[in-house]
Amino acid sequence: KNQVEQSPQSLIILEGKNCTLQCNYTVSPFSNLRWYKQDTGRGPVSLTIMTFSENTKSNGRYTATLDADTKQSSLHITASQLSDSASYICVVSAQNQGGKLIFGQGTELSVKP
């Protein structure tokens, strides 16, 4: 069964600190992996998207990594800001399912002053 598992479920960090969120997936055959940021009550907004041939992709203070062999991805946030408080969602799509997106449950990040 195609699944996406994220950890931790929630995380509290102090402003200015770094953090890393994890995503493990069993989706096969793999097409691409995306990280989204979702503010409370809003739609998700894309941070990064990677195919199997990409190991790292950055978007400002956000850096995503992908290991297609172990089927793991991480999202590293550098020098966190209060506005980083949100839910971060890992999304994987399979090659043979018409573009269907499979969502992880998300990691709820809270950045405290």
Added chain:
Amino acid sequence: SQTIHQWPATLVQPVGSPLSLECTVEGTSNPNLYWYRQAAGRGLQLLFYSVGIGQISSEVPQNLSASRPQDRQFILSSKKLLLSDSGFYLCAWSVAGLRQAEAFFGQGTRLTVV
């Protein structure tokens, strides 16, 4: 540029009443369309996705149905709402056939069934 419209933003409906949520996409053709639901404190759950007019795939058995009467229109419906249908509903679209196709989300509809 492409945009996605979803309405209404909030909705309070009594149990047993019908539901119709509409989503339209502009600036693209033949998109993949999705309906998701997010219960309070939970992740996004895919409800339906469509790769073309009249083509609907249902991911979970439920009290809801979806239709795609036009290429860029996706409708989520129910004949009789249940309390458990309460949640945050999101419509999304992506370009079909591209491996790095981005998915864009609407702003969501907060549905409360009372």
